[in-house]
Amino acid sequence: MLKQNKEPVLQQINHNCYLTRSREGEQFVPEHVFSYQISGSLTINDGNKTYQVEQGEFRLSKRNHLIKFVKQPPPNGEYKTLSIYLDQQTLRDFSLEYGYKAEKHSDEGPFITLKPNQLYKSFMESLLPYAQSGHGISNELQRLKLREAILILLQANPELKDVLFDFSEPGKIDLEGFMNKNYHFNVQLKRYAYLTGRSLATFKRDFEKIFHLSPSRWLQQRRLQEAYYLIKKKGQAPSDVYLELGFEDLSHFSFAFKKMYGVAPSKI
Template sequence: MAIENIPEIYLSNTKKRPDLFVYDFKMTNDVVKSKVNLGMNMFSFLQVGKKQVHFAGNSIAVNKDQSLLLKKGNWLWTELLETEAIYYCKLLFFSEKVLKEFLEKHTEARSILRDEVPYFVIRNDAYITSYLNSLVTIHEAPAIFMENLLSVKFEELLLYLINKYGDTFKLYLQSLIVKETSAFKKIVESKIHSNLKLEEIAFLCNMSLSTFKRHFIKEYDVSPGKWLQNKRLQKAKEMLEQGDCKPSDIYLDFGYNNLSNFSIAFKNKFGFSPSKISL
């Protein structure tokens, strides 16, 4: 699957990336785990549909009642239609330059955000609805005024969200201009119990699959496929032993396409089939 460079694919002039940019994204087909290189921090105001994003350390799912502020980086996006035959969200991209200018103007010296995460979930309300309508109005303004109007609207949005979420949001904004130093092991081990493929985990580590495999063997002294399989099967065994689920309930969650393959791998590791645990 090709990597989508965003917002470049939405810009008519890719040589000049604006500091603030609004784009109306619409689609009529589900997209599952598309590879996205997000080159700017971005607000995603979901209007219709569902969205899930896999990050290096975790994942988040939202619906039309929520919006996301996403940190730039390599992410896997899943965007799903709901009851209507269209998916629609309004995207607001902003550069580190305008964010730094805002923080210098409206906040004190930077504090430390203890649990740094690449997203912030925003609960949609009457203000958000009104704000999105105002962005539509801005697009109707002459181009000469567009940049200044958008700058004012960006500042208005951040001030509102700081007022709504307080220091939590302020600290998150400050974390966006800090270089992220995610450890390779931290990324890998956060994906042990996901159903992501090796290629997808490598992408989240910002590596090619071959580079990822070499780095993995250097760190763990075993192939990533074997290591992940053992970790996932061990977790599956623990879940089955708790008695709350059956093999047919969980095989997809651990990266197996069908129950038969899961059962064979499970028996090869533990010497008995998973169905015997739930008997």
């Protein structure tokens, strides 16, 4: 008898939990995410504005955004969140079945703080036993829960249809302005290309026409210039600026800085 291959378990419902220390990072958000801040706090910055999410709050993170974040556990406690990833295929299928369409494009910040609603809390609490069991949630149950999440969001906030069912991709935008705003995000060039509405090849070609340097060379120089300013003029420590400016580790940052300025950042 042939064995039936099991369908790989999708990870669209995520329970995040850890102890004692804060964590920093950055990411590209490719899908909408419905989240519940169970404990601790979250600080988000999109390059323009800083947002604060506190314990007990609900939020909808919007797709196609670059963000930096700091996760802070409560005193002597755990940082906990529960998140549901609303992928584009699920939303497209839902749109076709129920006839929902976006009537306008909405792009006001990387996430929406949702007003308290008992529906949200009851829904998230129904997921916790599965998320905390350590065995995961079956694909069939995840699909049902994703649809339930969408229905609850729309019942509490009908205007969210303009966010959830907007399937448009980023249009071609001002490359120079976008890069000068977002150079400090440590993401692959293909992400920058996508967010500016270009193929990778077109992005590189347009970039060199504007900046007269390759994207990787320009990004390193621009980040080092900002680092010099923050250390020299603002008195910040190298260990405080290298991650903020998109460098992966302090030793690489120090090497590149010394190569450009002839002196180690710690000696400025």
